[in-house]
Amino acid sequence: MESREQQEWERRRRMRSIAIALALAALAIIFFIATVVWLGGDVAKRRM
Amino acid sequence: MAELGVDTRTLERAPLAPHWAGASVGDFIDLMKPRVMSLVVFTALTGMLLAPPGQHPALAAIALICIAVGAGAAGALNMWYDADIDALMQRTAARPIPRGRVAPDEALAFGVVLAVGSVAVLGLLVNWVAGALLALTIAFYLFVYTMWLKRRTPQNIVIGGAAGAFPPMIGWAAMTGTVSLEGVVLFLIVFLWTPPHFWALALYRARDYERAGVPMLPVVAGGDATRRQIVIYAALLVPLALAPALMGFAGPGYAMAAIGLGAVFLALALQVWRLREGREADRAARQLFGFSILYLFGLFAALLAERSLALWFA
Numbered sequence: 001m002e003s004r005e006q007q008e009w010e011r012r013r014r015m016r017s018i019a020i021a022l023a024l025a026a027l028a029i030i031f032f033i034a035t036v037v038w039l040g041g042d043v044a045k046r047r048m
Numbered sequence: 049m050a051e052l053g054v055d056t057r058t059l060e061r062a063p064l065a066p067h068w069a070g071a072s073v074g075d076f077i078d079l080m081k082p083r084v085m086s087l088v089v090f091t092a093l094t095g096m097l098l099a100p101p102g103q104h105p106a107l108a109a110i111a112l113i114c115i116a117v118g119a120g121a122a123g124a125l126n127m128w129y130d131a132d133i134d135a136l137m138q139r140t141a142a143r144p145i146p147r148g149r150v151a152p153d154e155a156l157a158f159g160v161v162l163a164v165g166s167v168a169v170l171g172l173l174v175n176w177v178a179g180a181l182l183a184l185t186i187a188f189y190l191f192v193y194t195m196w197l198k199r200r201t202p203q204n205i206v207i208g209g210a211a212g213a214f215p216p217m218i219g220w221a222a223m224t225g226t227v228s229l230e231g232v233v234l235f236l237i238v239f240l241w242t243p244p245h246f247w248a249l250a251l252y253r254a255r256d257y258e259r260a261g262v263p264m265l266p267v268v269a270g271g272d273a274t275r276r277q278i279v280i281y282a283a284l285l286v287p288l289a290l291a292p293a294l295m296g297f298a299g300p301g302y303a304m305a306a307i308g309l310g311a312v313f314l315a316l317a318l319q320v321w322r323l324r325e326g327r328e329a330d331r332a333a334r335q336l337f338g339f340s341i342l343y344l345f346g347l348f349a350a351l352l353a354e355r356s357l358a359l360w361f362a
Binding site: 008009012013015016027030031033034037038 | 070071072073076104106107110113165169173
């Protein structure tokens, strides 16, 4: 019984970790997309 | 507790840290009040689509995500503060904190991180007018409604309802960087809709609220006064819902939907006013509560559909 609870606890912790990782990845993607939108196209060819 | 349908064994176990540490992802999603969130997203999306075009679609999508997360943050912070009374009410006893699935500190941290994050991202990536409105909405819901009004006055949801009325305005602001009269009209529709919606619920949940010490109108002023107020608010709401058509930012399709839905809303409000005793009274209140959700959804769906068609054929 104890080990089953422990397994369930570890499973839930793993799922929480995955959810946090996905949320952080989504945040990174959001910032990337917003940066591209704000800067516009042909960024590399712009004058410094 | 047993008669409330609460699992008392779970409540007794609640203070144990390992149980709290085992909160699932679903528990955190529940903290965000997903059903409320979906209505917030829907009304905000309508505000966005009604606004003059110009915003980049990617930034509009980011704004919508931020509004959804901000609404979730407000829900989590509300559940953190109200955990004590949630445990006493049948409707809310199964929420993650009263059931001991999420620790109050975890819920607070979760809510604060989401609130700060959603406002910061919306402000930085979209615009600060929308960011400030989202911050105001979360703060209003937490400090004004949850902490100040909810346990003190029967007017709690009248004033506190403003928090739920902001999303269409935030949506508009996200697209334009300004607040407009159209956004204010959408705000007023949700604002006037909130009291009859919650008072219908409170009529058949009055004992629940009484047990928890929440001074909802039926508890403090009684059923008759509440029914009178429901009819007054319905009578103000139904003509106001025609304002988008009269002001020109909605068309005849919306006007017809607003008239049809409004007629049913008024009829159900009058039925609540007329049937005051026994199961019939309860059933009438439940019908109004259920239809009120459909009513708001229908109004905004009509706005959304009409605008989408106009943009499609433009």
